[in-house]
Amino acid sequence: MPALQITQGALGFGGRTLWRSLDLAVEPGEFLAVLGSNGSGKTSLLRAILGRQPLDEGSILIGGEPVRRGDRRIGYIPQQRMIAPGTPLRGRDLVTLGIAGHRFGLPVTSAATRRRAESAIEAVGASRYADRPMGDLSGGEQQRLRVAQATASDPLLLLADEPLTSLDLAHQRGVAELIDRQRREHDTAVVFVTHDVNPVLGMVDRILYLAQGRFTIGAPDEVLRSDVLSALYGTPVEVFRRDGRVFVAGGIESAHHHDEGVDG
């Protein structure tokens, strides 16, 4: 059974169609990257999968059950927002909240929860700084702990919203590898929203590329091609490859894509 199945999905925003007739099945252990420029509906797709935004048409099934708010079979890494210094939250607390934070009642952390947090922290190699305040940690360290938080409950589906933004190359690589390992070792399906595919290029099985209210899905070699993306954007787009990296130039929102090639 697919971890995520979208059937004839359509979603609009402010009278504009973001995408329609979207059929998508993500199997356990599969790594799907969602690409597209700002405003193409990437984050809205995640919101729909999280049950926070209803589709205009079509349906979403998570592990065979209709999508709902607060489905704890989903692990979620939100768009990176640095946690401010002085926030009374250590890495360990962030991970623990991810496991048991939804529970009402006496706020006592069980031994089982503590063990689970501990092993999730070890798995992302964050033991050294897990007891320091989140606000004192670097972006890369915070993001590792976010991966630990999202995977601590061994989710069926892991959603990541631009998890690598504002990380340096080494940390991008490290965090991407953690996510890749989670799906290999635990058969977690991964939906990874990003504006730059390069840090995860060797890992993704398929790409969902959103643009101009349309989309295309396929293996990276089938999607990241000049003819495919030109057809998608309806305007000439060039895809370059160099040293195993991909650069996209052109398209309507070309400025954005140029940036990608330079810093990505």
Add this chain to the structure above:
Amino acid sequence: MTFDFSDYGALLQLVQASVLAGAVLGIVGGLIGVFVMQRDMAFAVHGISELSFAGAAAALLLGVNVVAGSVVGSLIAAAIIGMLGSRARDRNSIIGVLMPFGLGLGILFLALYPGRSGNKFGLLTGQIISVDFDQLGLLLGLSVAVLAVLVVIWRPLTFDSLDPEVAAARGVPSRTLSLVFMLLLGLTVAVSVQVIGALLVLALLVTPAASALRVSSSPVLVPVLSMAFGLVSAVGGILLALPTSLPISPFITSISFAIYLACRLVGWRRSARRRVES
């Protein structure tokens, strides 16, 4: 001012219930203050307290239970702020509009009130010693109820305050929680207005937590310290004021401010040391 300790024991018996009410309020204020800081709602506390003052003044004028009036005023303010101001910017402008309106209403009611002027002033600057026994019971009951609910929602409320996006994804009912929190905050403010006065509520609802955050980021230590600071300020203030002819609120606010200064100093020295080490 005059200090007279000769019959301190007798005085203490007289005010026993007030001390108890102060102690419980110190604890509840310290605990709820942790969330006031996390949710960035210090200004909301001040706004609610002015409407609470208006409610109490109205009750005084109408000759009904002052604590009840204070609670009604608080809850109306908390509900308005909770429903209209989910975003910080909206919230602050709503509070900025509500606050002078509440204060103005309160002043009007007090001006119309023919009774003793001591009672009038008390609502703004504290009057626990003059609160009668039945009302003290009501204050205590409210504080204990707030404490109980706060403990039950502690974990999801923490999650929602510090990490709202993931909390929502994990099924934490954010909207319900923030309304419940506003309700608890309203009740705590109403109690505080009776003890320390509408103008000084922040000394028990914000200062202890702000002090604790200066010296710790542990989710266990911060509330424990905040609670202890609130308790020491409230009880210490009442006990110190007892042998003097002065109101209790300056004692409470001074103790809580002194604790804050001490915590800043400790936090500053600690981070200076860390800089030297690294």
